[in-house]
Amino acid sequence: MLLEVEDLTVAYGDIRALSGVSLALAPGELVSVLGANGAGKTSLLMGILGLVPVRGGRIRFRGADIGRLPPWRRARAGMRLVPERARVFPRLTVAENLKAGRWGLGRNGRAEERVRHLLDLFPVLRGRASQPAATLSGGEQQQLAIARALVSDPALLLVDEVSMGLMPKLADEVFEVLARLNRQEGLSILLVEQNAAASLAISQRAYVLETGACVFAGSASRLREDPRLKAAYLGA
Amino acid sequence: MGGYLVTLATLISIQAIAACGLNVIVGYAGQISLGHAAFFGIGAYAAALLGTQAGFSFWTALPLAVALTAGVGLLLGAPSLRVREDFLAITTIGINFIVEAVFNNVEFFGGALGIGNIPRIRAFGGPVGGAGMLALCLGFLGLVVAACAGLVRCWAGLACFALREEETAAAGIGISPVRFKLLAFVIGSAMAGLGGALYAHYMRFIGAGDFAFPLSVSMLTMVVVGGIGTLWGPVLGAALIGLLPEVFRPLIDYRMLFYTTLLLLMIRFQPGGLLGDEGLARRLLRKAIPGGRR
Structure with a gap:
């Protein structure tokens, strides 16, 4: 595994944004993290980089424990x-x-x-x-x-809400570029997105967060076809 | 040039040296400081004590005074730079008051009497007089501006700019915020120390009041008026802030009011300063030299 996150907990003061979320990403994978506003997606991403206060859990990147490094050193690690x-x-x-x-x-x-x-x-x-x-x-x-x-x-690209504030046509172009980087150059990407349909279309696997906890983990195609999840997260 | 003008120009170039240092901290790295006079004072007291108590010549004392100021900058910067924006402003004001109080109350620093009889700078076998002193200060100012120009072009300068613009994004691409904020703080303090050392040897008498909080405000005004983050802005600002009170001599009692008003007007109408991108002086320069620097 390129990135392994175990039981990550992020809290801002007394407010817990993420409680015990685990995630893994293999080299060459494009993985989406989906969820509504405030579900903890950005906290997960920022927690991996150490840019928000992490209260518990472990982060391994390229086999090394990076959980205690300052953000810029984690970035340097690739x-x-x-x-x-x-x-x-x-x-x-x-x-x-x-x-x-x-x-x-x-x-x-x-x-x-x-x-x-x-x-x-x-x-x-x-x-x-x-x-x-x-x-x-x-x-x-x-x-x-x-x-x-x-x-x-870099070995891993962490992408936070890339479609936010972009008009749909531009957002599609950006997703297309990310998909191409993943397919043609084997770039590993962790994509945090609200636009579930567009990001699932280019992902191999996905995680769904709800109020700071993981409620789904599996292949993107399964998530696309699960009627219950579809209703809840894809707005279909 | 008459003696009066030489004196004025010398003081302006000394303040410009310190203002350039403040510009490195505030303009390049984006860290507000309202306590720069403290470091100017530390440089001045270090040079004064080394000159009077230790009997060192200016040339021996200078590198020591600069290094000491940079060291104190590192020591005080490390905890201060953990806070941001308005908290940093308050912390640096606090540093200024504490340093002034130490100078004012500790016997070693001359207490309320200050330090007198600081020897003149000697060079080429004799004391450096008025015009010579001006040339010396201008020479050091040239070195400081050259150092700033070098900093802007090197990787460390780029890191400082990146931090100023977007700290999170900078950390996300592998730039250590702590390291480069501290670097800017140390470089800025060292330049303040250089200015302070020149000031002590020029005035030959210094007291704690010379390095009080109002001086920090006027130094920040120089940087903001001239053009925050520009190369020559602090020099232009120092010249203007140095000259205006002389021109408006009768209003000397109101100069703090004047600085504050000027600062507010600049922020409202010329936020980038006179030499900033949309600044008055920059526009005039562009008109004068069509197709020149952008």
Whole structure:
């Protein structure tokens, strides 16, 4: 397993956002975490990176226990976050955003190559290198955030609500890019989403959270066909 | 240039050195500090004590004073930078008051009498006088601006900017927030220490009141007016804040009111500062040099 989360509990003060959730992700897998607003999806993702207060549980990544490392060290271990609402560095240029994504790799020739490859993948970023990231549209910022996360060639991509605030057509494009990265490059992706239909379409497996606990874990196709779950989570 | 102008220009360049340091902390790393005068004071007291008690020359005392200020910056920065925004502002104000109180009350630091008889800087076998001192301060200011320009271009600078813009995203791509906030704090403190050391040897008498909270406010005003996060903004700000009270001499009693009003007006109408992206000075420069820097 690339990532193993066991009994993860996240609490903000007295408020428990996640109670004892376990999750596993094999190399090359695209796994979705679904659930309504406030179900604990983002807390799970941020808990894996250590960006929210974790009260219990274990996190193993590439066989090592990373549960006690600060967030940036977890990122260095080979996971990268695509934050909710992109969170690009607004006053830095597109090129500087991508350069920041290379953090820790130094003057590595492969990183340059990687940037070129990413510009092929995200053609909207081409020719915008010296433009401040704040001047990009929402969809473009989301693509920049994904590209920024991918410059370092991570083993695992953690994607938080990538479709939020995007118009459906743009959201579809972003999902398509993620699916392609997963299929063609074997990139492992943990996708936290509210848009269940779109994310299930590209996932192999899925977890469903409800008020901080896991209520379903299984293959994406089974979830798509389960009438009870369909009614509850897919709005069908 | 008359003696008065030389004095004014010397004081402005000394303050500009400290303001550049504050800009590294506030403008580059995005960490508010309202206690920069404390570090200016630590540099000044260190240089003064080394010059009077230990009998060190300015040139020996300078690196020690700068290193000491940077060290204190590291020591005080480590706990302070755990809090953010308004709490950080209050913490840094607290640092300023504590440092001033220590200078004012501890016998070792001269107490309420301050420290006098600080020797003149000597170079080329003689004491450095008015114009020489101005040249020296301008030289150090040049070094500080060059250091800032270097910082902006290197990886550490990029890390500071990333933190300023989006701390969570920065941590999510492997940048340590603690490390680079501290780095900015230490570099900023070191520059304040350099300015302080020059100040002590220039004034030749210092007291705790020279490094009180109002100086921190006026340093922050320099950075905000000139252009927060820009390279030359703090220098322009120091020049303006240094000159205006001289021009409006009769209003000297109201200068805190003036700084505060200026700060509020800047925030309302020129949030990026005069040299900021949409700033007045930047627009004029663009008009004067078409096709120049963006």
